[in-house]
Structures are given as structure tokens and as C-alpha cells.
Amino acid sequence: MSQGELRLEGLEKYYGTMHALDGFSLRIQAGELVVLLGPSGCGKTTALRSVAGLERLDGGRVFVDDQDITLQPTAKRNMGIVFQQYSLFPHLTAAQNIEFGLKIRHVGAAKRRERSRELLDLVGLGDLGDRFAHQLSGGQQQRVALARALAIEPAVLLLDEPLSALDAKVRVSLREEIRRVQKEVGIATIFVTHDQEEALAIADRIGVMNRGILEQLGTPAEIYAAPATEFVAEFVGKVNRIHGTVTRESTVLTPGFGAFSIGGPLTVGGEVAVLVRPEQLGIRVTGDGECRLVEMSFLGSSFAAHVQGIDGTKVVVAVSPEESIALSVGDRVEIFQRGPTLLVLPEDRVGGPVPEFAESD
Template structure:
């Protein structure tokens, strides 16, 4: 039985429906990311779980309890926002212990729990400082500790890293994942950053226009996208228009180059796609004119033009692998299992 159940949730504001019939089951201790562009409904779903929004229809169940009509402070939820929302007039220790104080936890027990939380986030000596004396990353860690201090049943994270610079984001997201695994707390993480979602999630829900386009592991979402939107939103995708020669065998033609997919496809004209790392340069394949070369250390990134389309190819760097010249013609190909078949080309 799932620990957190979102049962046919809907949310409308007047005539505008922002969440359409959203359902999912989350196991205890799972780390779930809601991934999607702005306005897709991911934060609205999170706020319905937290109790800040009331569903227009559907239920929220936690540990078998229907919490749909309970206030946020009755749900045993911990929440971390994009804005740190720390109390500027309270010390770090008092910020972390605020929820415990409101709950009436005795002072000695509160102090012990605060010390435990500060140790957990790696700031054991910072208790007497004030938020303005901390960096952005440190403030967000304090916000995380404050959310975890009352021992919530579910942790909700609403774009918690988007206000931080790139290097701190990577470090803090890894720390969040380590803490989540250490505590075994059921967590929902909202982000528009695909790299964040792919790197730390057990499962990802890709949302689009108020619905879950696909739910799956990071590998499934990236390697086996279920919709054209997911394929294009998660990672970089190269698209090729192809004419079907034999629908039964998947024999198609891109320009003048034959490609065999070894699986049935629809007759007519289709779109094939491949990730940058799925394309290779060789003696045979689709002719492409090199338009850009980037040396990224461990990776060589090649940009090329195929007909009227731009493509990107990533390959590992090796001393023996020379970089092509600009305007040079190369030939690119992919294995039959690498090609993704998208909707019919228009």
C-alpha cells in the first residue's frame, strides 16, 4: 500500500483548469520530482499536498489518512520554499526550533533536536548566528533543518535551489538527497531543472499543461520518453524527418540515406530522434556539415547541419580522436535501438 496517494486531483481557478485529474502513488521513503516548465501545474499539485490549496476534486491520503480537508499544520508536512523564509530576527537555532516551540516541545528536548538538525546539515557551530550572517546556501540548509525538525511524515521542496548559483546548487542538491536517504523521509521535489530531477530522483513526474505526461525512473524518462513533449523537454534531442520505405521492417530514408530500425513503424512520413550521445561519426551515414566545434574537456560537442535542421553530437574525448574542421562534411549514424520514433513529421 502506498504511503502518499494523490487520487484524481483537480484544481480550477474560475473557468481555468490548471490541474487535470492527477493521480499517483508514492511509497514510503521515495524521492519523487515533479518536473516541467512554468505554468504546468507542478507547484499547484505540491500546494494541494501541503494544504495551501484546496482541490476542486480528488483526495490527498497520507499513511492511509484522508488529509484533503485538514489545515497545513494538521498534516505533519515539512516544506521548503524557493525563498528561504527564515525569520530575520531569530537566530539560526531559534529558526530551526520554531516549529517545535509552536508544538509545545519542552525547551531541553527542543535544544537537543536543534543540535541534531544543525549537525545533520553540517552547520553545528552556526546556531547563534542570524540569517543575514549566512550565505544563500547556508540559509537554505537552515530552512531544510527547520522543515525536518518536527519529524514530518512528508517533505515538500518547492524549487529550493533556483535562487542559488550553479556550483552551490549541485552541492546542495546532493546533500538534500543524502539527508533524505539517511532519514528515509518521503519527499516531493518540484523543479524546472531537468538535470536536478534526473540526478537525485527515484522517480520523475514530467508535467505538461496540468497533466502528468509520463511517470518513471530517470533512466526511463530519458531513454524511453512516452510523449513527444517528454522527449523534447528532457535532455537535448535531434530530430530528423524520414520517409518510410517499408513500414513492417522500419526501413526509412533520411534524405538519401537509408536507415533500418528493425521494428514496425507507421507508413508515410515520420520523425526520428536521437540524443547527442547516441549519434556517432563514421565512414557511412547521414551527411552533415559541421557548423561548430566545442572542446569541453572530457566531451567533444559537434554541431552540424543536416538539410534544414541543426543537430548536436556529443562524444567522449580521446587523444586519438581529432576534432573536425568547420564546414567539413561528416557522416553521422545511430544504432537501430538508439533511434526514437516520434509523431509523424509535418
């Protein structure tokens, strides 16, 4: 496999007046899987298509190793591409679909068949090479599409929401399979998705995009636990927003929800918004608590306790099954801090009204 380092420098792309990519830069090492994550219209698919040569850039450059491929056509870029739709040739078997790119490159029949067998084994379909697309499940078809992309020994692998057409259980199984194959082959990979769980589960690094800009690039743990911006904090995972006043340089007092210790100094007396995840909060029943438990939602392995403060603000607290036994809707409760806050934002940086408990698609 001809692995290479992928380097994107200042990519710019406009669709009319819309700035789809705004100075987008990224470097991916050989063997690394980077997930581009963001809402619809954030530019993640445009970035992938620009790397593939399917979109003409308005600025910036694309390199594989030290070779500038910005102006090269798609066919000469040596990219393996897997899209949402499997797009298998219905008149060809799985093995013949995998061989197709090699046939176009005039690789001999014996070598094509050998390569096809290797890749069918790699993706766990070694005994299904003679089946046509309509004889394969959705997950099996996508594995064939992955094997076909790898057959030409690409320098870079591009995956554009490859699991979105599959049901939830198959998605989990196949994402693990894609991760295994990608690591075994050792190829630089861009994986585009809007699914946070998918991104956190398989990425070496995640690039969170918003309006054509890379808001943050980091490991899954960094993106989740140490978001660099308000957008990243609210897009990845669940987050509460609680308003309060700085009473000491490192303490924020919130109405009804108690005091929060923060990581850095702020101006005493300043109005701020504290962003904190449900699992970073705790809850206990108290006779004189200023908050009330208004709802309990069962999530399988845990509960979500919905708590309303005296000013009407609602927060959600993650509660274990053991802790839930002591809680009843209508209880007067108090909230306490279990872990570090994500961000503390001065009120003049906080935008328009945002739900106190935000969860992205």
C-alpha cells in the same frame, strides 16, 4: 520520524478557465524522493501546494497512509515545507529557527534544544547554531530551512524549487546534501524543479508534467532513455528531430543522414520523424558525404558537432575530444546511428514546426 505513504487521487484544480491540474494521480512510498519536473505553468507547484493544503482543490483526494487529509487545514497535515526563499526569522538564531515549530507545539525547552542540535549536525551546521540569518550564506540558510522543516517530524517533506536562488556550484553541493539527509531520515518527499540535471541527479522517480497532466512517471534512466511521449523526449535532455521515410518495417531512410533502425514495425512508405539524442549518433569524414560540418562547440568534457543535411536540416552529434581531432568545420561527413532511437513519430502526429535540435530551459 513519522514517515508515511503519500497518495494523490485524481487531483483537479482550475484557475478561472485554466486547468492547472487535470486528474493528477501519484503514489509516493515512505523514504522515496519523487521529483515533479516541467516548464513554468505545467502544474508542478500547484500539485505541491495542494498536498500542503495551501490550495483548495476542485476535485480529487489526498491521503497520507490511509488517512484522507483533503479537507484538513495546512497546520494539521503534518507536512514539512521548504520554499525557494529561506524565510528564516531574522531575529532568531539558526538553532532557534529550527526550534520554532516545536515551540508552537509546546515541546519543552530541553527537548527542543536537543532536537535542534541533532538536526544541525544532520545538515552539517553543528557549529553554527548561534548565528543569525545574515551571518549565514545562502546555502547555509537553506540547510537551516530544511532542518526546521524536519524538526516537527513530518509525515511528508515538500520542497518547492529549494535551490533556485543559489549559484550553480552551491546548488550541486546542496542537492547532494538534501538527498543524503532525505535518505537518512527516510521520509516521503516531493521535490519540485524545472532543472533537468537536478531532477536526474537526485530522484528515485521523476514525474514529467505538462499542462496539468503527468506525462510520464519513471526512474531517471527510464525518463531519459525511454520517454513515453514526444513532450518528454524533447523536454528532458537534448534531442534531434530528423524526418524520413519508412523503407522497411524496422528502417527509416532520412535524406542525407542515412538509415535508422527503429524498435518497432511501421508502415512501409510512411513519412515519420525520428527523435534521437546527440550521443546516439556518430560522425565520420567522407569525401562523398551529403552532409557538411558547419560548427563545433566545446562543452568541456565533449564537443557538439553541428551537421547540416542536404535539405537544410541540422542535427547535433556528441563528439569525444579524441574524435574531434579528425573533424574540421566545412568537412563533408556522414552520420551513423550509435544507439537506439528515442521515438519514431508518424508525421500526422507531429505538431507545428519544432527546431531539429531542441533544448529546454
